[in-house]
Amino acid sequence: MPEVTKTLELRLVDPNAHKERKLCETREAYQQALQAAFDADCTTQSATNDIVVEYDLSGYAKNALKQYVPQLCGGSYDTDELHDDHPVKFTNEGVQLDHKPQNALEWYVKIPHHDDYHLWIPAHANPDQRDWLEAVYAGDVEMGESRLLERDGTWYLHITATRDVEEQSATSANERTPPDSSGEPCLAGLDRTPIGVDIGEASLVTVCHRDESGSPVRPKLWANDGKTVRRLRKTYFTAKRRLQRRGSERTTESYGESLWNRIDHVVHRVTREVVEYAESVENPVLVLEDLTYIRENMDYGAYMNRRLHGWGFAKLHAQIRYKAAEKGIPVETVNPRNTSKECHACGKVGSRPRQATFRCSNDDCWVTEYQADVNGAMNIADRYRSGESHRQSDRTSRQKAGDDDSATDGASLTGPQDSHADAEPQQVTHGTNAS
Structure with a gap:
């Protein structure tokens, strides 16, 4: 059993x-x-x-x-x-x-x-x-x-x-899953287990899914890796400024390449572990935010804009996609609007008093403060569960001509663009899923 x-x-x-x-x-x-x-x-x-x-x-x-x-x-x-x-x-x-x-x-x-x-x-x-x-x-x-x-x-x-738990037969599972346009049982919705994948700057990646009762299951955060990448980017930019002042362009290029290779190694390992997490879940689908136009849509002020424009969303997305494809795990995307601002339990818009903290504004909700990245990952998974999904053909038709840093094209990481990049955000986790 x-x-x-x-x-x-x-x-x-x-x-x-x-x-x-x-x-x-x-x-x-x-x-x-x-x-x-x-x-x-x-x-x-x-x-x-x-x-x-x-x-x-x-x-x-x-x-x-x-x-x-x-x-x-x-x-x-x-x-x-x-x-x-x-x-x-x-x-x-x-x-x-x-x-x-x-x-x-x-x-x-x-x-x-x-x-x-x-x-x-x-x-x-x-x-x-x-x-x-x-x-x-x-x-x-x-x-x-x-x-x-x-x-x-x-x-x-x-x-x-x-x-x-009692094992459910394939027949009964098909009976409760609505068919698609071909008349075959649809693999989305009840048959698939959506795993929300939240990509951020504090926790490099956060994944979580829900069980049959709606409770979060095994949230996993790569917060230390986010910290490592921030430190390497800060080291890169600080050293680059000093070497440029000395006119050491060749040394600057060589030193920068070494640091970015180390960041690439972190990204490869983390994305592999994300897919391994998905393999441990029955009938998984990895759900990402559709960040095709993230750079055009970001407006957090000049400092944060420059800082986040150097962040490797595209590379993380691309590596998760191809590693998942190698294992036969589907990947879908959903609208990212307010996934970090809404409460996963009641849907009300809350606040982020700290980088890693979500606070619900609904006094009647059992959630008061929650780990913000886990909250976002569950919201991403829930959007797929509700039927929203952007398929690859739809994304391709929407992409801008010449866009080389979308969430789907596998663009490489770029160097940080701000002299104050990577001031440490607080890694404080709250809520009943912090671990």
Whole structure:
């Protein structure tokens, strides 16, 4: 019987000063243990245990580290450096749920502090995931790893849950999928799983899709790679200015080529990982924003215009397309209007108080603040799901003659055009999908 895995989202409700301090102590001890084990290049669980055993953490957190660190150090992740802020991970038995439906706050979570001390804290849950939470509480769903994280003073807990689902026959799937003009069942809509792909400057790429109940599934952000590319572009422009002042044009060209080759390497790897993400989803379609005229339509002021005109939207689009085509994964585009401004839950236009934060303006919406790039990726996927899609023939007929930097032509990255390029945008993530 097939299985479905989902991340359940809980927002902890105003821990008192004592519990807040304990949560902070747990986070600090976990991150110190993680950094120490990573610096020691622990490639086995035994080596990791030798490091983390000294830290004041629960066995659930230490066991999660023993599984995670070897993946970072030459394993499946093979990471060169750590993120600035890792969530605290617990193995499957570390976190417990309690349900009090008679109370105004129905859900309570037990979070381990260390082996002989834990915290019970009330929590708000995503209402779309109520049936899953109740199944976890009843023991009908297998609980996996949990993650504790804090963003802008608010604590969140993510719980991985897996349940068996009945396999649906091809006949029943066809019966509920409207036919296309040829009379054959259409692969769009219900049969396809749209994966929204948000390309940006802060997080280089963000992908996310929804499950059958509409909840976001496995959002993935390439934020560190966005930071790397911004740093390389800034280094390129600063060095270029200095070398030009010295009249070293040949050195400038050689140095710039080396840096842009490094950026190209990042782009190749990230786009390959995007397609690998899509391969892990059943019957996927990658959905991009139609950015054919992004440069003509951008008007964020002289400074940001020059900065974004040097950004490699076209190359990212083109590489995702051809890598997806090699794997037989379709790619579609949708209208990009307001995908970063609308709330994925209620559709209301919100605001972006920070680069990585979306704030919903609807007081009745359960979303208050959310990770902005994940919100945008879900909006992109939803536009395909609603039936909007620009096919290749339509895009080609709309392209301008001589346009060599559209979203579909695979133009190469261009150098930054502004002396103040790449001032670091804040990489603060909010909302129940931040990770």
